[in-house]
Amino acid sequence: xxxxxxxxxxxxxxxxxxxxxxxxxxxxxxxxxxxxxxxxxxxxxxxxxxxxxxxxxxxxxxxxxxxxxxxxxxxxxxxxxxxxxxxxxxxxxxxxxxxxxxxxxxxxxxxxxxxxxxxxxxxxxxxxxxxxxxxxxxxxxxxxxxxxxxxxxxxxxxxxxxxxxxxxxxxxxxxxxxxxxxxxxxxxxxxxxxxxxxxxxxxxxxxxxxxxxxxxxxxxxxxxxxxxxxxxxxxxxxxxxxxxxxxxxxxxxxxxxxxxxxxxxxxxxxxxxxxxxxxxxxxxxxxxxxxxxxxxxxxxxx
Amino acid sequence: xxxxxxxxxxxxxxxxxxxxxxxxxxxxxxxxxxxxxxxxxxxxxxxxxxxxxxxxxxxxxxxxxxxxxxxxxxxxxxxxxxxxxxxxxxxxxxxxxxxxxxxxxxxxxxxxxxxxxxxxxxxxxxxxxxxxxxxxxxxxxxxxxxxxxxxxxxxxxxxxxxxxxxxxxxxxxxxxxxxxxxxxxxxxxxxxxxxxxxxxxxxxxxxxxxxxxxxxxxxxxxxxxxxxxxxxxxxxxxxxx
Numbered sequence: 001x002x003x004x005x006x007x008x009x010x011x012x013x014x015x016x017x018x019x020x021x022x023x024x025x026x027x028x029x030x031x032x033x034x035x036x037x038x039x040x041x042x043x044x045x046x047x048x049x050x051x052x053x054x055x056x057x058x059x060x061x062x063x064x065x066x067x068x069x070x071x072x073x074x075x076x077x078x079x080x081x082x083x084x085x086x087x088x089x090x091x092x093x094x095x096x097x098x099x100x101x102x103x104x105x106x107x108x109x110x111x112x113x114x115x116x117x118x119x120x121x122x123x124x125x126x127x128x129x130x131x132x133x134x135x136x137x138x139x140x141x142x143x144x145x146x147x148x149x150x151x152x153x154x155x156x157x158x159x160x161x162x163x164x165x166x167x168x169x170x171x172x173x174x175x176x177x178x179x180x181x182x183x184x185x186x187x188x189x190x191x192x193x194x195x196x197x198x199x200x201x202x203x204x205x206x207x208x209x210x211x212x213x214x215x216x217x218x219x220x221x222x223x224x225x226x227x228x229x230x231x232x233x234x235x236x237x238x239x240x241x242x243x244x245x246x247x248x249x250x251x252x253x254x255x256x257x258x259x260x261x262x263x264x265x266x267x268x269x270x271x272x273x274x275x276x277x278x279x280x281x282x283x284x285x286x287x288x289x290x291x292x293x294x295x296x297x298x299x300x301x302x
Numbered sequence: 303x304x305x306x307x308x309x310x311x312x313x314x315x316x317x318x319x320x321x322x323x324x325x326x327x328x329x330x331x332x333x334x335x336x337x338x339x340x341x342x343x344x345x346x347x348x349x350x351x352x353x354x355x356x357x358x359x360x361x362x363x364x365x366x367x368x369x370x371x372x373x374x375x376x377x378x379x380x381x382x383x384x385x386x387x388x389x390x391x392x393x394x395x396x397x398x399x400x401x402x403x404x405x406x407x408x409x410x411x412x413x414x415x416x417x418x419x420x421x422x423x424x425x426x427x428x429x430x431x432x433x434x435x436x437x438x439x440x441x442x443x444x445x446x447x448x449x450x451x452x453x454x455x456x457x458x459x460x461x462x463x464x465x466x467x468x469x470x471x472x473x474x475x476x477x478x479x480x481x482x483x484x485x486x487x488x489x490x491x492x493x494x495x496x497x498x499x500x501x502x503x504x505x506x507x508x509x510x511x512x513x514x515x516x517x518x519x520x521x522x523x524x525x526x527x528x529x530x531x532x533x534x535x536x537x538x539x540x541x542x543x
Contacts, residue, residue, distance in 0.1 A: 167395070168403070171392050179403075181354055183407035185375045
């Protein structure tokens with residue numbers, strides 16, 4: 001049982017890694033980016049191409065791909081999201097959903113139906129393990145992924161709370177017009193926030209590729225796990241997302257213990273329980289309202 | 303030379319002309335009281351000056367530079383700051399964080415966080431309190447302090463005393479006294495005519511999007527301002543747009 005919990009926590013580390021970019025966009029920019037999973041697959045492919053072409057370690061390739069994905073996020077904000085948010089709550093959801101379909105099919109056209117993995121490029125790391133007392137083995141890779149998730153979430157949290165850039169991003173999220181009136185370049189702050197979010201996506205794409213295999217259509221399940229972890233975590237703080245990711249992974253692992261096919265079902269049940277609990281407790285109709293503190297909603301700076 | 307020059311300014315909400323061909327010039331160091339009934343177009347005009355409302359026609363110049371279509375954060379960088387109506391603080395941030403945001407454009411000058419706390423001593427003990435938990439007077443002081451942090455040459459104060467008790471208004475003005483003597487050019491909206499007349503060098507009175515009266519304070523009196531406020535004896539009012 002302890003072994004199951006430890007392995008589930010490590011899986012939760014991976015979920016936290018893919019969820020933190022989604023949660024960051026949701027909390028900070030009030031945008032649910034449905035292309036999130038597909039962007040993770042795009043970065044996994046990009047890293048795979050670089051590793052395969054130049055024979056580089058995926059970790060080195062990742063360093064090259066992070067700025068590329070950051071630029072992609074900045075463009076996503078400028079070209080798609082900035083216009084979409086003017087059309088209401090639903091439009092960013094629809095436009096990023098469309099973008100996800102486009103990305104998935106472009107990947108399929110380019111790379112075909114073969115599954116790929118990054119694990120061949122890291123040698124023994126894919127199966128090396130730490131031995132814990134009690135004859136428990138934990139894979140080195142999942143431990144590193146959990147550490148990466150904690151470091152990234154901690155860094156984003158510090159950035160938001162302690163730096164001038166973080167204050168500008170929070171001000172822009174709360175009320176872009178007033179942010180402009182106090183001297184914040186709201187477009188720049190939003191672009192930087194989107195770039196940061198997609199940079200974390202690049203890391204999560206590599207984590208996915210190292211853990212197992214991916215193909216052109218692998219984005220949707222990643223998005224679903226990220227979304228579930230974000231909702232369970234409460235979408236108020238990034239640390240909550242780490243907790244939500246671990247809860248999701250534990251629920252999935254327990255589901256798998258009960259029935260061989262219960263893995264996904266266990267996660268979905270936990271997700272729905274948290275979702276309905278939040279909606280019931282908030283007593284409001286809007287799902288968005290259930291997850292955002294009143295003072296943080298758009299246009300509420302006063 | 304005029305510090306702020308507005309020529310034939312036109313601001314519209316769709317078909318509705320909220321501000322109609324408004325022109326005025328303000329010289330450096332002048333303190334202008336902008337008065338007028340609700341819906342006269344004061345806030346719309348001030349937000350257009352600060353870049354929060356789109357200008358339909360006319361021109362705005364700051365220090366001789368055309369800023370009619372400049373983005374609002376660049377106007378702050380050029381030295382024009384607005385304390386918006388309703389204060390518009392970032393409620394999930396502390397006083398200090400709100401003040402630090404005002405420093406974003408990095409204009410050099412005398413205003414620092416410490417100087418703001420010196421000017422508004424009632425804020426000192428609330429330094430790390432979330433602004434959402436503060437009283438109206440403390441919020442207003444924070445909003446003014448946040449605008450001052452950009453070291454503006456022109457400071458626009460929209461509805462300084464709205465929603466504040468008379469006692470708190472006294473406190474805010476007492477702290478403003480300091481500021482009024484520093485040579486900053488100020489436009490302020492004040493519903494209390496006595497107070498406006500005491501503080502300002504000049505009064506501009508708006509009605510239905512137009513300026514009806516624009517005079518130095520010593521050349522006018524309460525009766526004339528009140529007449530303009532209600533549009534009595536002004537024929538131009540009420541003509542179709």
